[in-house]
Amino acid sequence: MEIKEASFLSATIKVDEIPAPGLEEFAFIGRSNVGKSSLINMLCNRRKLAHTSSTPGKTQCINRFLIDKSWIITDLPGYGFAKVSKTKRAALEAMIQGYIRRAPNMTLLFVLLDSRHPLQQIDLDFLLKLGNWQIPIALVLTKSDKLSKTALEKQAATMRKSLSHYWEPLPPFFIVSSLTGEGRKELLDYIGSIRSENL
């Protein structure tokens, strides 16, 4: 599948204000700075559609993008961002979780994990919550360009092994780099295959 056209649709911090155009939606979540906004730009072939930053905590709203006038990509704020007050962090987390649990047309949530690190407790806790809520997920290892091929394979195997203690079978698993475009085709084809199943 290819994306021909992507445009900004809406940004909100209030879950109830989100318009529900009834289009299928694919959302992206993960720890702050893991590369969600960069991946969305890479998928859409646009440099500045979603705002990115080397400073964690850049995305603070629920940003939605209209894709080919027929489906939606949602860029969610990252969780686990340490450098904000406890109150602010709790409010952000409540917003993210409220959205994930209530978004009426969310077909799939991509959960991004940094390929440079083993599975972190904060990611596991989040993934287990998603499991409890029965949210359909796919996993994405990001920033693959930062590791050598051997190191990447080792990290991916370690990650799969850690996750297999909790998931049987494992959710779909992708490896991407927003810098090199690795994994773009696989991820878009996967979205395409789910969309055609749902047509």
Ligand code: GTP
């Ligand atoms: P928040 O919105 O703060 O939660 O972050 P985010 O998950 O949207 O991350 P973002 O896309 O803003 O990227 C964070 C930083 O990582 C930026 O400096 C990006 O340039 C960098 N980055 C993202 N993806 C990649 C990648 O695939 N490879 C490399 N080398 N750097 C990346």
Ligand code: MG
């Ligand atoms: Mg972001």
